Amino acid sequence: MPWRPMAAIDLPAVFTLACAIHVDHFEALEVMADKLAAYPAGCLVLDGTDGGVNGYAISHPYGKGRVPKLNHLLGGLPADADIYYIHDVAIAPAARGQGQAEAVVAMLAGHARDAGFTEMRLLSVNNTMAFWSRKGFTAIHIASLDVSSYGADAVYMGKSL
Numbered sequence: 001m002p003w004r005p006m007a008a009i010d011l012p013a014v015f016t017l018a019c020a021i022h023v024d025h026f027e028a029l030e031v032m033a034d035k036l037a038a039y040p041a042g043c044l045v046l047d048g049t050d051g052g053v054n055g056y057a058i059s060h061p062y063g064k065g066r067v068p069k070l071n072h073l074l075g076g077l078p079a080d081a082d083i084y085y086i087h088d089v090a091i092a093p094a095a096r097g098q099g100q101a102e103a104v105v106a107m108l109a110g111h112a113r114d115a116g117f118t119e120m121r122l123l124s125v126n127n128t129m130a131f132w133s134r135k136g137f138t139a140i141h142i143a144s145l146d147v148s149s150y151g152a153d154a155v156y157m158g159k160s161l
């Protein structure tokens, strides 16, 4: 099944999947709803065959060298947004390895390019650095960037579009 735009009605299923996958990176349903409201064009879901959700992506324009604090409201997009930020891409374990993450990252890159951005950034967690590296992202070291709310293995990464 293809990726489709996320709607508010999807949020409970997206939240349930996020809680199951991101056990060390909890975000409240209100925080997800806030991101969907701030930038619906960057939020996608992958339907499962059983009526549930097999994956989701949350992304939005943001500021270079800045990372939204985990489990905090975004409260709208920054006026000076100069990069496209992938906040999360997650696939249910049973649906992994089928190219769906790769597909949605390519979709987000296309969207970001069309929206006029020349760079994508993200914070790699859960030891996914190798996955992002294969998608062309490289680590960006910024001494002043505090990503501690995401855990010790978090790595800020970026890619030119």
Ligand SMILES: CC(C)(COP(=O)(O)OP(=O)(O)OC[C@H]1O[C@@H](n2cnc3c(N)ncnc32)[C@H](O)[C@@H]1OP(=O)(O)O)[C@@H](O)C(=O)NCCC(=O)NCCS
Binding pocket: 021, 087, 088, 089, 090, 091, 092, 095, 096, 097, 098, 099, 100, 101, 102, 103, 122, 123, 124, 125, 126, 127, 128, 129, 130, 131, 134
């Ligand atoms: C990371 C994640 C989204 C990848 O999903 P997926 O369905 O396995 O991804 P795809 O099938 O599109 O994989 C595409 C390629 O990446 C590779 N890959 C997937 N996960 C990888 C990982 N953790 N490390 C290295 N390579 C990885 C696959 O082997 C595949 O390579 P191939 O095309 O050469 O076979 C999934 O593992 C996940 O949901 N993880 C938990 C949530 C998470 O941490 N998300 C990232 C937040 S920053």
